[in-house]
Amino acid sequence: MATVFKVKSEDNGNGKSSLTPELVQSKLFYLSDAAHKLHLDTKSYAQHKALGKLYEGLIGFRDEISEKMMGYMNGKRIGSIKVGALPEFSEKAAMELAKEVRDFGMELKEYAEEKHFCDVENVAQSLSGLGASTVYLLTLT
Numbered sequence: 623m624a625t626v627f628k629v630k631s632e633d634n635g636n637g638k639s640s641l642t643p644e645l646v647q648s649k650l651f652y653l654s655d656a657a658h659k660l661h662l663d664t665k666s667y668a669q670h671k672a673l674g675k676l677y678e679g680l681i682g683f684r685d686e687i688s689e690k691m692m693g694y695m696n697g698k699r700i701g702s703i704k705v706g707a708l709p710e711f712s713e714k715a716a717m718e719l720a721k722e723v724r725d726f727g728m729e730l731k732e733y734a735e736e737k738h739f740c741d742v743e744n745v746a747q748s749l750s751g752l753g754a755s756t757v758y759l760l761t762l763t
Contacts, residue, residue, distance in 0.1 A: 641733040643695065647688050648703040649726055654680035656708050656719055663711035672759035673716060676723065679752045687730070687745055694739040717760050724753025 657680050661673035692699060709715040727750025734742035 639729070639733040639736055641729070643691050643700045644703055646691065646730060646733070647684075647700045648705060650680070650684040650687060651703060652705045652708075653719070653723055653726065654684050655705060657723075659708045660711050660716050660719060664716070666763050668763040669713070669716060669760065672756055672763070675759070676720065676752065676756045680723070683745065683749045683752070687742060687749070690742050690745065691739060694737070694742065713760075713763070717757065720753050720756035720760055722753070724750050724757060727751070727753055 654677060657673055657677040661670060661677045664670050664673060688700060709719065727746050727748075730749065731743050731746035734740070734746055
């Protein structure tokens, strides 16, 4: 069974996200590590390629989003992060991870909009798109 690292923001009734830079970076590290693990463990060539594309894209997003957030925070470094346990491979776990990437991208876009991290909004939309295209590719296996 897959272990999904949840970083779901709640607005606590005040319309504000509970995401923090530490939670964002933790989630990005988890997603890339989980995609890499699933990529390595699949026995399907099509899944291997789809998850490889996801993994490679996430590495870039992990770096780009972290650097841009620190720039918007005037160079302040992001504190310690926590990365959850990685999932065991299953087709369901692969699909859940792709959907999690898609949904987290949209959640990050909303957070970035709230914080006025304008270019992080743009990158978050592309992150969501990477998840969406992976969902599609995984339906072809």
